[in-house]
Amino acid sequence: MSLSVPLILQPLIILFLGAVLVPLVDVVGKRVNAEKLKDFFAVAIFALALYKLYTLYLEVAAEGYVEFTIPGFGPPFGSALRVDALSSFMSMLFCGVGLLVAIYSIRYMEEDTGLDKYYALLLAMVAGMVGVAFAWDFLTLFVFWETMAVSGYVLVGFRKYRWEPVEAGFKYLIMSTFGSILMFYGVSFLYGMTGTLNFTYMAETLLSQNNPYLYLVICMIVAGFGVTAAMVPFHTWLPDAHPAAPSGISAMLSGVVIKAGVYGMYRSVFTFFNPAFYNYGAVLMIFGVLTLTVANLMALLQRDIKRLFAYSSIVNIGYIITAAGIAAYALTTYYASSPILATSVAVFALAGGLFHVFNHAIGKGLLFLCSGCFLHEAKTRDLTILEGIGKRMPWTGVSLSIGLLALAGVPPLNGFWSKLFIILAGLSIPQDGYMVIITAILILNAIFSAAYYLWVMQRIMLKSPTERVAKVHEAPFSMVLPIALLASICVVVGAFPGPVLGLADTAAKSLLSFIIGG
């Protein structure tokens, strides 16, 4: 089979086929008294898909991009897939976090029933996200987007016998569906202007147009993806949905699903709307720092450890959106006078933003999985009760500290580098007061958030254990393994940021190739 199927389709087919086959494997597993067979099957599917994505990445690195169209029904009307450096970067991230979450879920979810559906939905969600990263026309993107979103809605409410997931899931469903429909409504206007949904053809027509009505469409698309990315006026679903979901799914939602929203925003904004005509960068910067500030203030009020991490996810989305804003603003303001400066600032900012996407996916996945370990062992998410639990669970505690330090931006760890890149890009044109003010707010917020990360770390690691947690033990090996892996990725990428930064840099350049032409 693998000989005749194009390489670009293989990861998608493997993931979707896995999603369909998991219930069957479960039936077989129950027959032969191997209850865990489906779990290991799902892990194997993720590993295989990740390997295929890696081979695809090698081909992309050699050729620039790989494209697939249906013969006889190709562009401009037919469906198309294209993998460039950005898609490759994002899809490997999605699938990698999915693999670790699947390993984690083997023990974490063992008290639940209906796990065949859980793994099928997890595989479908990752397949949807990989498809979103691969899609090269809006219809394909929308189909994969809804696959991802519907699986996500069901997974948030997986423990539907409790009230919290039902409320949070309903809220998530209404807001996220509204966002995706708003996005597609905006796309319908673009369709009316271009007569196609294929990215290449749309970009050809749209990039040369200076039409003030397009601001409305930009608003719709940015807001639509912004709901999933949890940009501030649309963030309210996130702090409810993340704590209510099972911890593995929290890690998926926070680590990668909101990144799919960021990917959609980056891709559509920087492919179709020429910053020379539309100054959306200024607005994106304002929304970015608004996201940062609001989420930072809200995070201080939390007692629930997963809710605090959820607000910290919104904070990190703030950095990523600000990075996009800085890039677009630099291109708008300075491209006419000095194209080299503007382009290098934009690439710098976007590479920093994409590097932060990676770091936050790793770091926040780590934190949610750690909080899941605490929840599994101590049965509570309350920070006042969890005090000192790090002494009883040394592996989880140390990994949690590494994750917190990485997201706080402490120098030898990975979060430091990406924040540094975003800040340096913001300060690279010192005579521009607007960019400097935005960056100053960003720096203040970074320091502020570092303070409460350290506060959480002090409570978990340094205080003497409370009565409730004095009896807990370390989590099982298969739950500690993904956590330790993620923590070591934080340390290794922090020590050697070169390779990932190189990937992010190539991804940023391929993203900007439509606007600035190679």
Next chain:
Amino acid sequence: MALHPGWYITTSIILFAIGVYCLAVKRNMIKIVIGLEIITSAMHLNFIAMGYALSLVAFNPLTQVIVVISTGLGACVATVALMYVINAYRHYGSLDARRLRRLRW
């Protein structure tokens, strides 16, 4: 005699506004789901209208493909939404969305 496509686009925008109003104001969970469906219909109508405006015949295959596929996806979303409504009803014995307010801050 065919209508100008602008009429359809205007209707779609009005429908969208009605749907947003429905989402924002209605307290009954089923009515909120209906609001979502109204917005989806507005989006579909806009696609059809745009296809009509492009080709000036009421038949544009691409838009119809888009709308048929999107209708299928909308059905999935509606199913999951109604699943949540049923579960909420089992928990609270009511369809009033104001009761779903324990998750604040």
